[in-house]
Each structure stands twice: as C-alpha cells, then as structure tokens.
Amino acid sequence: MLTTPHGPTLLGFNVIAVGSILAGIAALAVMLAIYAAITVRDPMSKRVKALNERREQLKSGIMTANARKRASIVRRNQTTDSIRSFLESLKVLQDSQVKVVQQRLAQAGIRKKEWAVAVILGRMIGPIVLGGIALIVVYLMNHFPEWGSFKRFAAFAVLVIGGYKGPDLFVSNMVTKRTAAIRKGLPDALDLLVICAEAGLTVDAAFSRVARELGRAYPELGDEFALTAIELSFLTERRQAFENLAYRVDLESVKGVVTTMIQTERYGTPLASALRVLSAEFRNERMMRAEEKAARLPAIMTVPLILFILPTLFIVILGPASCSIADSLGGNGAFGSK
DSSP states (O other), X not given: OOOOOSSOEXXXXXXXXXHHHHHHHXXXXXXXXXXXXXXXXXTTHHHHHHHHHHHHHHHHSSSOSOHHHHXXXXXXXXXXXXXXXXXXXXXXXXXXXXXHHHHHHHHTTOOOGGGHHHHHHHHHHHHHHHHHHHIIIIIISOSOTTOOHHHHHHHHHHHHHHHHHHHHHHHHHHHHHHHHHHHHHHHHHHHHHHHHHHTTOOHHHHHHHHHHHSTTTOHHHHHHHHHHHHHHHHOSOHHHHHHHHHHHOOOHHHHHHHHHHHHHHHHOOXXXXXXXXXXXXXXXXXXXXXXXXXXHHHHHHHHHIIIIIHHHHHHHHHHHHHHHHHHHHHHHHXXXXX
C-alpha cells in the first residue's frame, strides 16, 4: 500500500517543512540582528592591540614576548607545517598558488600568511567530504526516493562544486566587503592626509594621525593606515611600506596613492598638492558611482514592480468594481427568476 506524503509538495519538497525551516532561519537572523545591535563594540580595539603587537615584533625582532602566545604560535606553525608537508607529499602544492592565496588572505584582512595552505587543503577536502555525504544520503540511504536520476546527480554535482569553490568564495566575499569599506573612506582619508602634510607632519605621523581619526568611522582603512605608519617607522626601505599597502588592498585607487607617495619620496615633489588632486578625482569617481546606481534603479525596479506592485494595484482598483458587477448580475438573475 502506497503512502502519500503529508501536506502539499512542490518539486518533491514538503512545503510545510520548507516553510518551517525558513521561518526558523528568519527568527534566528532576527535574534542575531538584535544581539548585534545591543552589543556594539569598538571596532578598532582589537585592531589596535594587534598593531601594537606588530610594533613590538618589529622593535625587538622576536615573534612575541608572551610565553603563552609564543607556544600558541608554535602550535599553529606546527599545524600549518604539517598541512604543507602533507600537500607537498601529494604533489599538489605550488609556490605560485600559495602566493596568490596569501595575497587574497592579506586583502581579506587576515595577517597570517601561513593559513594559505589551509585554504588549499580545504579546496581538496571539501569536494571529497561533501561529495561523500551526497553519495551516502542520496544514493545509499535513498533519503529522497521521489527524486529522479537527474535530480540526484544534480545534488551530488552541486555539493562537489560547492566544496571546491567554498573556501575561495568565503575569502572573496571578505575581500569584496573590505575593499568596499576602504573605497568608501579613501577620499576622506586623503583630505586628512593633505591637512596633515600642510601642517608639517611627517608621512608616518600623518598616516598614524589619519588612522586614529578615521578608526571608528572606517576601521578597515584605519587598520591599513596604522600598519603602514608602523612599517614606515621601522622598515629600512620606506618604499617597501607603501608597496605592502598596495599588496594588502585590492583597489586601484590605493595603488594610485602608493605610486604618488613613492614618487614624492623619490623626487621631492609637493605631497599636499598631489594628494589634493587624487582626493578630488576619488570624490568625482564616488559621485559617478552613485549616479550610475541611481540610473540603474528604474531597470532594477521593473521586475519587482511587475511581480508585486502591479498585481496589488489591480486587486485594489478592480476588486470593488468586480464585486459590484458580480452583485448586480446576481441580483438581476434573482429578479428574472421571480
């Protein structure tokens, strides 16, 4: 005797179960939003602590002065060294690949370059783990008996591809968010750099001042400027500090600023006038991006307008008229029957 699934189904899925899961996810998102709103923290406190540790490292030439943290760093290095040796034994680790992942981690705000091998390991293990889960659940356990062969293979392929692309997508998402935050605050930072340069501050002092002033409004930009100020103070080659800034930020505007700073350091050109020109260009670029978004808005709103707003308007406008017509037709029919 065949048993029919309880509740309505759509494409083989129980609508009530899927709705319950989505409602639970929405409730969890609301709780997380409330928690994030009531627990506001200083975004620069953790970054300032990390930058101070970096300053101490550059001063003393050792990794850290804390024995407990030194032990944790040794353990972390042992873990990454084990991962590296494992990947090298499989002949899947390339230096060019590691350098690309290290730069992406730096652009995402992750200072630990040794974790690049963990990302590469995730690319290799993710498809195996998720593909194995798909094989067990879909094929061996036959958890979805109503699915056809195409749907089962599609689920298996999606999990395998997601396992391979998952680490890269996670890092790329972090890079995109960080780059957008830095792009937003760069014109203001350049204006402050112009003021500091005209006031007679040195370049490293100007970067430190800008990082302190913009740390709360733009913590990512403040973090990068503070680290650049530290490297300007302790590195023997000031050019290397600026190149490290361009290496850590995936933004053409920052590369332009770095090129300007290197040229002013090399040729002695006025720093304030060059930064003022760059600031004006970046502000115009930001205004053009805003105008571009505003110009795309009518095209973007077309689909929601057709799907959600127009049907509601038709119901509101034509609903009373159709009810009146139905009542009148019903009344005429009753009158004619008499």
